[in-house]
Amino acid sequence: MHIDQLLHSIDTQMNDNQLTAKLSVSESWSQGRTLFGGLSAALTYHAMKHAITKEQLLRSLNTNFIGPIKLGEEFEITIEVLRRGKNVTQILGRINQDGKAVLSSLACFGTARRSKIEIKNNLQHCMPPPKKANFLPQIPKVTPKYLAQFQLAKTKGGWPFTGNKEASVQGWMRFATPPEVFSDTHLVAIIDIWPPTILQMFKLPKMASTMSWNLEFIHPHLPIANDDWCAYQATTRQASDGYAHTEANVWDAKGELIAISRQVVTVFG
Incomplete structure (x- = not known):
């Protein structure tokens, strides 16, 4: 589907x-x-x-x-x-x-x-465009099925449950089967595909889920082609007491900032 x-x-x-x-x-x-x-x-x-x-x-x-x-x-x-x-x-x-x-x-x-206030975004990423997507093994009861709908090309950070010491992730993302026309609706869906940043710190599978999500779109932005890669960089601002606070920036294929994402993630472990 x-x-x-x-x-x-x-x-x-x-x-x-x-x-x-x-x-x-x-x-x-x-x-x-x-x-x-x-x-x-x-x-x-x-x-x-x-x-x-x-x-x-x-x-x-x-x-x-x-x-x-x-x-x-x-x-x-x-x-x-x-x-x-x-x-x-x-x-x-x-x-x-x-x-x-x-x-x-x-x-x-x-x-x-109309407004006299205009401040350009100067925040850029330094990730080269991907040549291909990463291979994500479909492990029953571990790998979410929805990930098969997308392609990810990770450049920094670890996959969940690899015992990584970091709590940040960077990479590229797009739909595995391109939509007819890429709209802001598709952008909302694709921004949330990355696993929570803190899951990579566990050595064994643990539960985590997003409790609340704040998403801001930056306008104006150029149209996104249906097969374009979008860049993603997420960090963990703070985590304790079973909750993690994460922030992410999203750029289009041309390097223009198009969205800012913040999440509160519940962690069971």
């Missing part, structure tokens, strides 16, 4: 009078006992786009992963426009399954405005 199939299903269900969509996702998108978080956030964001205009761009997306989303069973995405101002629209998105809330997202969309 490709992500584009799910996005098309949302598009056919939602309109000005219908602010809900029902979906079921196959096991190929599983992340442990739940649906891959990047996909659930992306689907919710895609539903929100039906309540805005093309001029309103995503500025921030705050997602709380409340409970597991069961694969192969129907869930419902509901959106609510909290406020539609002159320049900014704020939308609340929810996913419910079996009558329970499992995800909540708050998005801020804003139109471009």
Whole structure:
């Protein structure tokens, strides 16, 4: 099941009078006992786009992963426009399954405005473009199935459960099967594909999951080709008491910063 199939299903269900969509996702998108978080956030964001205009761009997306989303069973995405101002629209998105809330997202969309303040981003990465993706063995009950939907080319850091002393990771990412057109919805999904930075420090498999995720999009940015690699660099700011705070920057293939990501990760070990 490709992500584009799910996005098309949302598009056919939602309109000005219908602010809900029902979906079921196959096991190929599983992340442990739940649906891959990047996909659930992306689907919710895609539903929100039906309540805005093309001029309103995503500025921030705050997602709380409340409970597991069961694969192969129907869930419902509901959106609510909290406020539609002159320049900014704020939308609340929810996913419910079996009558329970499992995800909540708050998005801020804003139109471009004239301003005397303009500060260019000077943060760059020094990673050469990858020649090919890394091989990721599919180890039952260890390697999440959703990773087969993507390609990763790691340049720094370790894979989970390798006993690495670092808590950072750098590399490149893209879809294994390119989407028809790469949109901001695809960008939301792909940013979350990397394993939590702290998992590489364990020598044996341990559980970890994202509790909350803050994502900011940098505009304007150039269109992204459907087979482009995007660069990713993540660090752990602090970790203790079973929680880790991580930050990441994302660049397009041309070296332009396009997103900033922050996560609070629960660690069981």
